[in-house]
Amino acid sequence: MAPQAPSPLFTVDGMQFFGRELGDYLAMFSLPAERLPGLRVLDCPSGPGSFVAESTARGACTVGVDPLYAQPLDVLLARGRRDVQHTIERMQLKASAFADIDLAAYQASKLRALDRFAADYPAGISEGRYLAASLPALPFPDRHFDLVLSAHLLFTYSDPAHGGILPDSPFSLEWHLRSAEELWRTCRGELRLYPTTTRWETPSRHAWAERVCERLEALGGRTRFEPSTFARGNHASDSLNACLVVTR
Numbered sequence: 001m002a003p004q005a006p007s008p009l010f011t012v013d014g015m016q017f018f019g020r021e022l023g024d025y026l027a028m029f030s031l032p033a034e035r036l037p038g039l040r041v042l043d044c045p046s047g048p049g050s051f052v053a054e055s056t057a058r059g060a061c062t063v064g065v066d067p068l069y070a071q072p073l074d075v076l077l078a079r080g081r082r083d084v085q086h087t088i089e090r091m092q093l094k095a096s097a098f099a100d101i102d103l104a105a106y107q108a109s110k111l112r113a114l115d116r117f118a119a120d121y122p123a124g125i126s127e128g129r130y131l132a133a134s135l136p137a138l139p140f141p142d143r144h145f146d147l148v149l150s151a152h153l154l155f156t157y158s159d160p161a162h163g164g165i166l167p168d169s170p171f172s173l174e175w176h177l178r179s180a181e182e183l184w185r186t187c188r189g190e191l192r193l194y195p196t197t198t199r200w201e202t203p204s205r206h207a208w209a210e211r212v213c214e215r216l217e218a219l220g221g222r223t224r225f226e227p228s229t230f231a232r233g234n235h236a237s238d239s240l241n242a243c244l245v246v247t248r
């Protein structure tokens, strides 16, 4: 008999245009805010989050990339509101797994991020701080950024059988390897990827995170998993709740 596939904690109906505030980014990526001023930063995907606006206000030179930035702001706002609602509803179905998170406060934070994004977006588009592009092809020269951040796309949006939340995901292992290489190509300093675990009822390190490490090490990168303080539910232990850090 074939072994049973592990059961997903939750799934979503499609790609979610969902963003976060600066505090979430600092926790996810184990970054002190003091590191940001003066850095050239890429956030890909940036979604409808306020990291671009907030890190720019703190003196970083940040560019956010997302394929949906080709859309007008009113369309993005409507999509962002809908997707925050959808994601929270799916999390509420497994409320016990998210006992470490106040879901109402969590939702309010995502809506604040969306509002801050919307307020910054018109100026940000004209200043080139928001760019429409898609992994695995980014419109930047080699080693352009000091710090490259990528959250909640790789691993998270893989197929549930592989540990992600997106049924019929287009993001194969090959896509992950090419996308990680592309993020690394644009980076002269440090690449940080989060999260690195499966979204199964019993989480484990996503197998493709190890494959990404092998690929980037073959390209000369040094990889390590750094514990994250981001509350992501499902009793993720410190060693599992980690960000993958790649340095030269």
Ligand SMILES: C[S@@+](CC[C@H](N)C(=O)[O-])C[C@H]1O[C@@H](n2cnc3c(N)ncnc32)[C@H](O)[C@@H]1O
Pocket (backbone or CB within 6 Å): 015, 016, 017, 018, 019, 020, 044, 045, 046, 047, 048, 049, 065, 066, 067, 068, 133, 134, 135, 136, 150, 151, 152, 153
């Ligand atoms: C869940 S959001 C993550 C946003 C943010 N990094 C965070 O952690 O809150 C995922 C984003 O990935 C974007 N996306 C989808 N396909 C992509 C691709 N091929 N390359 C880059 N971003 C993509 C979606 O438009 C969406 O905004």
